[in-house]
Amino acid sequence: MRRSIRWRSGWMLGSSVALMLAAPGVAQARFTHASLLSGTPTMQFTKATVPAMSASGEYVAFQGEVGGVGGIYRRNVLSDEVTLVAGADSYAPSISANGQYIAFTSTEDLVPWRESGLERVGVPPADVGCPEVYVRNMDPAEGEPAVRLASALDPSDAVNGSKEEGINFETGGGTGCEPVKGLPMAGAQAAAAVALSGSGQEVAFTVLSKSDFPAAGTAPGQVLVRNLETNTTTLVTQDEAGDPAVGGGAFPDEYTLTQTPARFSSVGLEQSSAAYGDQPSGSTAAISADGSTVAWVGMNVSSQVSPAEAARSPSLVGESAESEAEPLWRRIADGTPVTRRLLAGAGLEFFTNNPARNGTDNPAEYGAYVGTSQTVFVPPALSENGEAVAVVATAPGPAAEASLVGRNTGLSELNSDAYVVHVDDDPASPPQTRPVSEIKSYAVQQSEIEDVKDVAISPDGTRVALFTGRTPLESPTLALISPPPRQFLTELYAANLELGTLQRVIAAYDGGEPNDSSGMASFSGDGRSLAFASSATNLFFGDGVSGSEIYESHEVAESAQVVASQIGEPPLFALPAPSWTLSATATAEHDGSVVVQAEVPGAGSLQSEALAQLPKQSAVAKSSRSHSRRSGKRASQPVRLLTVTVAHATTAVAAPVEVSLRLRVGAQYKALLLSPNGLYTVLRVAFAAPGHPTLVKDIPVTFREVAPKVVKRQGKDVRRKRSAKVDGRGEHRKLEATRG
Numbered sequence: 092m093r094r095s096i097r098w099r100s101g102w103m104l105g106s107s108v109a110l111m112l113a114a115p116g117v118a119q120a121r122f123t124h125a126s127l128l129s130g131t132p133t134m135q136f137t138k139a140t141v142p143a144m145s146a147s148g149e150y151v152a153f154q155g156e157v158g159g160v161g162g163i164y165r166r167n168v169l170s171d172e173v174t175l176v177a178g179a180d181s182y183a184p185s186i187s188a189n190g191q192y193i194a195f196t197s198t199e200d201l202v203p204w205r206e207s208g209l210e211r212v213g214v215p216p217a218d219v220g221c222p223e224v225y226v227r228n229m230d231p232a233e234g235e236p237a238v239r240l241a242s243a244l245d246p247s248d249a250v251n252g253s254k255e256e257g258i259n260f261e262t263g264g265g266t267g268c269e270p271v272k273g274l275p276m277a278g279a280q281a282a283a284a285v286a287l288s289g290s291g292q293e294v295a296f297t298v299l300s301k302s303d304f305p306a307a308g309t310a311p312g313q314v315l316v317r318n319l320e321t322n323t324t325t326l327v328t329q330d331e332a333g334d335p336a337v338g339g340g341a342f343p344d345e346y347t348l349t350q351t352p353a354r355f356s357s358v359g360l361e362q363s364s365a366a367y368g369d370q371p372s373g374s375t376a377a378i379s380a381d382g383s384t385v386a387w388v389g390m391n392v393s394s395q396v397s398p399a400e401a402a403r404s405p406s407l408v409g410e411s412a413e414s415e416a417e418p419l420w421r422r423i424a425d426g427t428p429v430t431r432r433l434l435a436g437a438g439l440e441f442f443t444n445n446p447a448r449n450g451t452d453n454p455a456e457y458g459a460y461v462g463t464s465q466t467v468f469v470p471p472a473l474s475e476n477g478e479a480v481a482v483v484a485t486a487p488g489p490a491a492e493a494s495l496v497g498r499n500t501g502l503s504e505l506n507s508d509a510y511v512v513h514v515d516d517d518p519a520s521p522p523q524t525r526p527v528s529e530i531k532s533y534a535v536q537q538s539e540i541e542d543v544k545d546v547a548i549s550p551d552g553t554r555v556a557l558f559t560g561r562t563p564l565e566s567p568t569l570a571l572i573s574p575p576p577r578q579f580l581t582e583l584y585a586a587n588l589e590l591g592t593l594q595r596v597i598a599a600y601d602g603g604e605p606n607d608s609s610g611m612a613s614f615s616g617d618g619r620s621l622a623f624a625s626s627a628t629n630l631f632f633g634d635g636v637s638g639s640e641i642y643e644s645h646e647v648a649e650s651a652q653v654v655a656s657q658i659g660e661p662p663l664f665a666l667p668a669p670s671w672t673l674s675a676t677a678t679a680e681h682d683g684s685v686v687v688q689a690e691v692p693g694a695g696s697l698q699s700e701a702l703a704q705l706p707k708q709s710a711v712a713k714s715s716r717s718h719s720r721r722s723g724k725r726a727s728q729p730v731r732l733l734t735v736t737v738a739h740a741t742t743a744v745a746a747p748v749e750v751s752l753r754l755r756v757g758a759q760y761k762a763l764l765l766s767p768n769g770l771y772t773v774l775r776v777a778f779a780a781p782g783h784p785t786l787v788k789d790i791p792v793t794f795r796e797v798a799p800k801v802v803k804r805q806g807k808d809v810r811r812k813r814s815a816k817v818d819g820r821g822e823h824r825k826l827e828a829t830r831g
Contacts, residue, residue: 120587122596123672125630125642128622129155131171132702132773132789133734136164138638140624141371143186143193143284146380146550146616150190153624153641154182154371163195165229168643176227177201182274183372185287185294188380188616192291194226194241196280196372198268201225202240202257209251213240215259221268221278222372223257224296226287226319241294241317242279245324248305254322260300261308276348276373279315282470283370284547284613285377289475292319293382295327297341297374299348305335311348312339314376314387316423327376327385327421328395329430336394342375342416342468344390370545375470380550382424384477386433388468389419395430399518418471418482420514420522433471433512433522439486469507472548479552480512483543487530494532506530509543509557511588527555527586527593529567538562538579545611549618554646555586556596556612556621569593581608583623585646596621596644599629600674610639619646632676633791673786675699675776683764683796687752687776689788691744695780698741699752701772701794705735705760737772738794756794769795 128151129139139155152165161179165186166172176184181197198220204213214223224242231237242258243249249256260268260278268277281287281296288294294317302309305326313335314327326333328340339345375388392415393401418433469483485505487495509527530540541561548555560581564571569586573594576582582605583596597605605627612623626639634640675689687699738754756763756770763770774790 120585120590120592120594120646122585122594122621123645123647124600125597125623125625125644127631127634127640127789128166128168128643129153129641130789131166131173132775133171133704134158134173135636135791136640137636139164139641140639141183141283141611142613142622142624142641143184144613144615144620144622144643145186145190146188146289147190148615148617148620150186151613151622151641151643152176152184152186152190152193153622154184155641163193165190165193166641174229176229177225183281183283183286183370183374185281185284187287187291188289189291191229192226192287193229194224194281194287194291194294196222196224196274196296196374198222198274198278201238202236202255204257209253211250211253211256213255214257218257218260218268218278221260221300222274222280224279224281224286224294224317226291226294228291239319241281241319242296242298242315243317243322243324244304246322248303248324258298259303259307260298261302274372276343280372280374282372282374282376283611285470285472286374288378288382289380290382293317293378294319295374295376295378295385295387297376297387299343299373301345309335310337310339310345312336312341312344312390314341314385316378316385325423327387327423328389330394331397336391338391338394340389340391340395340419342388342390343373347390370469375468377470377473379473379477380475381477384420384422384424384473386418386420386471386473386477386480386482388416388470389430390416392417392419392432395419396432397429397518400430400432400435416468418480418484418512420471420477420480420512422477422516425516429518431514431518431522433480433482433514434484434486434510434524435521439484439488439524469545472546474548474552475550478514479548480514481527481546481548481555481557482510482512483507483546484510487533488526491530491533494534505533506540507542507544509546509555511548511552511555513552525588526567527557527569528559528561529565531565541579544581547612547614547621549614550616551618553587553589554614554618555588556614556623557584557586558582558610558612559584560608564593566593577604580605581610583609583612583621583625585621597623597625597627597630597642599627600632601629603629605630620644621646631789635791671783671786673776673778673788675788675790677774677776677790677792679769679792679795681797683761683794684753684755685738685774685792685794687740687754687774687790688749689752689776689778690749691747691778692786693747693780693783694745695778695783696741696743697750697752697776697778699739699754699774699776700736701738701754701756701774701792702734703737703760703770703772705733705737737770761796764794764796769793 129136134157136155136157139153141154143152149169150165155164163176163181163184165174165176176193177195177197180199181195183196185194200214200219202213204216226239226241228237240257244256244258246252246254268275277300279296279298286295298313300311316325328336377386420431420433422428472481485507511525513523528543541559543557543559545558558581560579562575569591571593585596586593599605606629607626609623609625612621622643624639624641628634671692678686691697737756737760740752740754744750771793774792776788778786
């Protein structure tokens with residue numbers, strides 16, 4: 092039975108909302124500091140983006156590169172295990188609820204064509220190099236294939252009823268599958284993070300080429316859903332007769348691809364930018380976790396919706412509805428599916444009826460898009476039962492529309508906002524639209540109308556994540572409860588629709604501002620964990636990677652209260668309640684030791700260990716003996732590297748306090764401290780206390796010892812030893828001279 096997500100009565104707070112804390116009202120939430128997901132104690136990715144978190148919160152899939160090997164990876168958050176899912180030509184992962192199945196798009200033919208008798212399986216030979224949609228089973232049963240082709244024909248449309256025959260693409264007309272950086276706007280592609288159901292058995296994707304699904308000559312821009320259990324494929328973008336939408340029912344449609352293919356090119360890992368929040372594939376199709384519902388950015392809308400649905404927005408009927416992009420929604424699990432217009436009747440203006448003011452006649456530039464120099468369409472994001480949908484659209488509300496009167500404003504000058512829409516199964520009930528952000532006027536500076544560049548929604552539909560560089564960020568229905576950023580960067584905001592709050596999520600490890608932008612996010616099943624991409628280098632201490640990385644932040648409920656007050660009064664913020672967190676820093680000393688300074692939240696045990704990748708111990712000893720002499724022998728065979736603990740320290744604490752630990756490496760590793768690069772390690776600082784989860788911080792640090800200074804006296808070498816403590820009273824030995 093589906094759970095219905097309803098808005099609470101009285102959620103409209105008005106357009107003039109500020110914040111004052113301390114009076115009884117709506118509780119707020121806070122977020123933990125970011126922890127690195129695209130890194131473990133033994134490795135850190137040089138770049139990582141496009142996160143997809145499993146509902147269990149145990150796994151995160153992402154695009155990344157480590158050790159020069161790019162592709163899609165899966166990280167086990169609990170065990171630190173990292174697994175390569177697909178190679179460098181793969182993009183846009185989505186993950187099942189338990190993390191076992193991962194969907195993605197790849198130009199590598201992972202299911203080669205084979206033909207045996209009447210059975211035809213795999214990618215047709217003519218489509219070699221075209222993007223295809225696959226699903227990998229990370230734990231297949233004996234005899235099961237690890238990788239399945241999802242962009243396949245329905246058996247009723249395949250030759251002789253073949254069960255897994257790939258869709259055939261007609262790749263002419265400038266939309267071919269020639270090798271390019273990233274993905275060409277052709278073949279079949281799946282959107283990132285939203286294309287796979289919770290069971291991992293239903294995959295939503297878009298066919299971007301003219302194809303033979305369901306018959307030869309079908310226009311591009313069709314959304315399909317593949318069921319891997321039944322080996323069936325369902326057409327979503329269909330008219331009332333069940334035929335494919337004329338000209339294509341999804342962005343990019345036939346007209347878009349033939350007229351402006353370069354402008355709407357999709358991107359891959361090398362081109363994607365966390366600061367822009369752009370999408371790594373050309374698909375805008377999303378499926379709900381229960382597999383019942385699909386949402387997408389639609390084109391040629393009038394050919395897909397009923398006359399009654401079209402009549403809800405008289406200004407968007409007929410030709411104008413065919414020349415814009417707008418978010419659509421359809422149940423696929425019901426017997427009588429109906430395509431719904433998510434923003435119909437919401438009082439929004441898509442600007443399709445005034446080409447003279449728009450200054451353009453390009454249909455693909457109208458509607459729900461993000462971007463100025465290059466148009467990027469953001470896929471909708473669905474709640475678990477499909478009844479709540481987060482969308483991004485360039486659709487000015489009445490106030491913003493009024494500010495454009497008399498101005499020669501083209502659509503490329505308009506900016507996007509985020510909305511959450513509730514949809515009933517009753518076709519007679521119009522969707523309820525709730526703005527999450529709002530542009531009140533275009534007569535302001537650019538920072539006040541910056542795009543909303545990406546959205547995500549929690550499975551229960553109560554939380555929304557969005558990315559924008561807009562400052563100040565205003566909402567007509569939510570109270571902003573965090574101070575605005577002090578710099579023009581794309582920030583991650585979390586909206587709690589039940590509490591009526593909107594707040595920034597990311598802070599630097601020292602509590603300051605992130606030093607770079609963020610983009611793309613994914614919720615865990617309970618909505619309290621967010622995986623996100625960021626290019627900031629100050630989210631954790633010691634970060635040495637300048638590219639995008641994947642992080643996680645957790646929502647922590649607090650008792651602080653908020654109420655609305657009038658604009659003009661400065662916001663007041665309650666002091667944060669004590670939190671169960673661990674902060675730690677590490678400093679390398681000249682004597683080869685490392686000092687850890689940690690703040691612990693209560694009584695418990697603090698320990699730190701230094702982990703390093705080294706050859707087995709005999710090899711280390713051999714290296715130590717030959718450190719100071721050169722050898723003319725040939726190099727020996729490489730030895731296997733092991734992750735070893737080279738230093739360890741622990742202490743007990745009785746209360747919240749700042750405590751210091753000093754770590755020294757074992758004698759067998761001391762020779763390495765004098766090498767030019769020292770001994771690189773990852774410090775794992777852990778605090779354990781009864782009744783609380785263990786807190787862990789990983790800090791990269793290099794142990795290095797500065798050799799004693801050598802001076803000349805009367806022709807003799809004299810070495811000066813550093814002073815050293817000789818007893819607990821702090822007395823020191825004097826400097827001694829030792830003949831060389």
